[in-house]
Amino acid sequence: MTTAVDLFHTVLGPSAAPPLLLVHGWGGDGREWSPHADALAVAGHRVLVPDLRGHGRSPVPDRNNTPGGDG
Numbered sequence: 112m113t114t115a116v117d118l119f120h121t122v123l124g125p126s127a128a129p130p131l132l133l134v135h136g137w138g139g140d141g142r143e144w145s146p147h148a149d150a151l152a153v154a155g156h157r158v159l160v161p162d163l164r165g166h167g168r169s170p171v172p173d174r175n176n177t178p179g180g181d182g
Contacts, residue, residue, distance in 0.1 A: 119168035120161040123152035130157045137178060140167025 121141060131151060133144040141148075141160040148158045162169040165176040 116164055116172075117170060118161045118164065120159060121148065122157070122159050123148055124157040125155060126157060128155055128157040130159050133158060133160045135163065135166065138166070142167065 119141075133141070133148055135141055135143050140162045144160050148160050151158045165171040
């Protein structure tokens with residue numbers, strides 16, 4: 112079963128450029144990519160930077176928000 116999840120995300124750069132997805136690690140958030148995302152956007156790339164579930168500015172789920180996903 113698939114469930115929709117709201118994630119905070121930032122999109123930078125020209126809309127017609129091929130997208131680059133920058134994903135942070137466990138315990139971080141998309142702001143870790145800020146200097147890189149800005150430079151890539153200035154260079155003409157479309158950059159997508161999400162905050163994963165329960166990280167940064169994305170909501171924390173009630174369940175399954177552990178590295179193993181079972182808690």
